[in-house]
Structure formats: C-alpha cells, structure tokens
Amino acid sequence: MAIRPIVKYGDPVLHAPAAPVDRVDDAIRTLLRDMVETMYAAPGIGLAAPQIGVPLRVIVVDLSVGADPAQLIQLVNPELLDGDGEQRQEEGCLSVPGYGGSPARPARVRVRGLGPDGTEQLHSGTELLARAFCHEIDHVDGLLFVDRLSPLKRDLMKRKLRKRAREGWEE
Ligand SMILES: [Zn+2]
Numbered sequence: 013m014a015i016r017p018i019v020k021y022g023d024p025v026l027h028a029p030a031a032p033v034d035r036v037d038d039a040i041r042t043l044l045r046d047m048v049e050t051m052y053a054a055p056g057i058g059l060a061a062p063q064i065g066v067p068l069r070v071i072v073v074d075l076s077v078g079a080d081p082a083q084l085i086q087l088v089n090p091e092l093l094d095g096d097g098e099q100r101q102e103e104g105c106l107s108v109p110g111y112g113g114s115p116a117r118p119a120r121v122r123v124r125g126l127g128p129d130g131t132e133q134l135h136s137g138t139e140l141l142a143r144a145f146c147h148e149i150d151h152v153d154g155l156l157f158v159d160r161l162s163p164l165k166r167d168l169m170k171r172k173l174r175k176r177a178r179e180g181w182e183e
Contacts, residue, residue: 013049016064021108021156022177023065030060030067030152033088036130043070044086044128052078056106058144060151063107071125071148075140085135087125090149095121099139103147103157109181111169115160117146 019025033040043066051059055077061070069089076083097119104112121142127133137145147157158169 013045015050015053016046018050018054018059018063018106019065020177020181021158021173022181023107025062025065025067026107026151026156027154028067029154030062030069032069033126036088036126036128040068040070040088041128043068044072044088047072048074048084048086054106057140058148059106060148062151062154069152071152073141073144073148075144085133086128087123087133087135088127088130090123090125090145090152092146092149093122093124093134095119095142095146099143101140101143103143105147105157108156108158108173111158111173113157113161113165113169115157117143121145123149 043061047059047061047064050064051072057075057077058073061068071090072086074084095118098116099119100114100116102112102114119142120138122136123145124132124134158166158173161169
C-alpha cells in the first residue's frame, strides 16, 4: 500500500470526466487500497481516483475515517441511481485545501457500483453520506464542489483558485 500525493485544483485530471473501468482486477484493487490509505492519511471522508492523478471512475468513502471498518465503501464505476429532497451544507475537498462552499445536494441518494470483488453493490445514503457520494461521483465526472456553487460565488472562488493554482499549492 502507498499514500499517493493528492492533486490540487487546476490540474487537468480533476477537470475532465474519468474513464470507466473495464474489469475489476488486481491493479484496481491496489488502486483502491492506495486510495483508502491516502484518504485516511489526509485525513478525509472520501476520495476519487482523479484526486491521485488516476483518470478512472473509482471512489472510496468512509465517514468514520478508518475508525469503523464497516463504514468503508469502495466503488468502481459508481452511478447515482436517484436522489430526492435537497440539503445545503458546507463541503470541503482535499483537492481544494483551505476553501469551502455549500452546493445544493439531494437529501437522499441511491448509488450503484462494483465492489473490490467485482460484484454489484447498492448503497443508499442521507445527510453527510449522501453529500459524500455526490461529491465523489462529481469528481469522476470532472466536477468539483466549486462548479456547483451559485454563479456569483462560483466565479469569485474560481478566480481565487486559479490564482492559487498559478502560484502553486504548497503551503
Ligand atoms: Zn473532493
């Protein structure tokens, strides 16, 4: 297992849709393990493969950040099946450190994808879990929370972030 560097806003891999995975093989399982380790080390509650520079549709989510193994969700080719209601809470992103925003998200979602063993998994989530699913699935579609803000907030934040990206993200 390995902790991989997290790419930041402005890296093209974060701003383009990722490719579907053809087969869940050992390379994908290694990717999943690295993503989980990187997420826990950050620490974060979710990570998508593009965030470590891998343009594939793979996400991991764990609201317990490793404290409760039962809460770890690893999904290949995740899909939002449906969502209803609306919530708006502050979100952050490991690829946009130091910034936050409150995009509109569904209150409840159902998500489908393949697990590390290649079998189909179905998950439903509310509140923070619903936001985490939407946030990570957005990542594999090349979208960040910033892209979901109201036009005024979005433009303002994008201007700041482009400047940060030009100057370099090293803190
Ligand atoms: Zn993120």
